[in-house]
Amino acid sequence: xxxxxxxxxxxxxxxxxxxxxxxxxxxxxxxxxxxxxxxxxxxxxxxxxxxxxxxxxxxxxxxxxxxxxxxxxxxxxxxxxxxxxxxxxxxxxxxxxxxxxxxxxxxxxxxxx
Amino acid sequence: xxxxxxxxxxxxxxxxxxxxxxxxxxxxxxxxxxxxxxxxxxxxxxxxxxxxxxxxxxxxxxxxxxxxxxxxxxxxxxxxxxxxxxxxxxxxxxxxxxxxxxxxxxxxxxxxxxx
Numbered sequence: 001x002x003x004x005x006x007x008x009x010x011x012x013x014x015x016x017x018x019x020x021x022x023x024x025x026x027x028x029x030x031x032x033x034x035x036x037x038x039x040x041x042x043x044x045x046x047x048x049x050x051x052x053x054x055x056x057x058x059x060x061x062x063x064x065x066x067x068x069x070x071x072x073x074x075x076x077x078x079x080x081x082x083x084x085x086x087x088x089x090x091x092x093x094x095x096x097x098x099x100x101x102x103x104x105x106x107x108x109x110x111x112x113x
Numbered sequence: 114x115x116x117x118x119x120x121x122x123x124x125x126x127x128x129x130x131x132x133x134x135x136x137x138x139x140x141x142x143x144x145x146x147x148x149x150x151x152x153x154x155x156x157x158x159x160x161x162x163x164x165x166x167x168x169x170x171x172x173x174x175x176x177x178x179x180x181x182x183x184x185x186x187x188x189x190x191x192x193x194x195x196x197x198x199x200x201x202x203x204x205x206x207x208x209x210x211x212x213x214x215x216x217x218x219x220x221x222x223x224x225x226x227x228x
Contacts, residue, residue, distance in 0.1 A: 004155075033216055042117070042204050042219030043156065088155050100169055101146070101217055103155030 006089050006104030013079055014112050021107045022073040023089030031092040032065050032072040033101070038085045046087075047074070079111050115139070117220035119205050125226045126195055134190040134223045138207030145188050146217060147180055148204040156204050156219075162188060195227045 006023045013019060023032070031050055035043035047058050049065035049072060056063055062075045072091070076083055089104040118137040126132050138145050144163055148156035158172040162182045170180075177195075182188040192199055202224050206217035 006155075035219075040221065042206070042221045045216045045218065048216050090155075100158045100161060100172070103157070105155050106153075 004089055004091060004102055004104035006107055008107060009105070010108040010110070012110045012112065015079060015081060017079055019076040019079055019083070019109060020073060021087060021089075021109075022071060023091075023104050024071045025091065026070070027093065028069040029072075029091035029093060029102075030069065032063070033090045034061075034063050034072070034074045035088045035090060035103075036085045037088065037106075043088055076109075079109075081111050081113050084109060084111050117205055117207055117218055119203075119220035119223050121223060122221065123224045123226075125228060128195060128197060128227055130195050130227075132192050132195055132225065134192075134203050134205075134225070136188045136190070136205030136220060138186065138188070138205070139218055142207035142209055142218075143185070144208045144210060144215070145182060146206040146208075147188070147190050148206065148219075150202045150204055150222070152201075159190070159203075192225075195225075197227045200225055200227045 033048050034046045037043040047063040052069050053067050054065040060077045086106045086108050088106050090101050120135045146161045147159040150156045160170040160180050165185045177193045180190045202222040204222045206219040208215040208217050
């Protein structure tokens with residue numbers, strides 16, 4: 001089935017550092033979403049991107065929808081301990097207009113105070 | 114307002130038993146989704162409802178899995194003759210509409226363990 005390749009798989013950083021993670025696909029997506037999941041909870045939406053080239057910020061988070069429609073990145077600036085968690089990219093396939101959201105495998109972020 | 118509610122939060126059952134997992138979506142959300150998340154993986158699509166009907170059930174792994182949404186609100190995911198491989202977190206989500214760009218809002222999931 002359709003796959004999203006998310007990298008890195010995990011990151012261990014110092015508090016205050018900036019973080020960057022990305023997601024790529026072999027086919028076109030028409031929407032990119034970034035979610036964060038804490039242990040024992042469901043994924044929570046961070047940022048939604050709807051147009052190629054779109055750059056959107058949410059506080060210290062910034063995400064971009066790649067021009068080719070096949071990739072997206074998420075940046076976190078000045079990380080803090082509560083940024084710890086698993087970050088997932090997700091998207092709707094270019095040929096699909098249903099609710100079948102495809103997820104990446106996640107990036108686990110650990111922040112050292 | 115209330116988010117997506119899933120019950121039970123944890124379910125332990127024996128191999129071969131039948132289980133039902135319940136999802137109560139956000140009020141006013143017409144679209145409802147079930148996903149399954151195995152340890153260390155992202156959520157995988159199971160089925161999607163628009164109103165009362167299943168618009169896409171292509172993610173259901175086999176005929177032991179079935180889901181209903183009889184009144185277009187609460188949904189139940191049913192698993193017959195459970196197997197150890199069914200152990201996972203089952204996530205429910207809802208969205209305001211069914212367009213491809215409408216973000217999903219997830220519940221906290223039901224952790225199913227089949228012994």
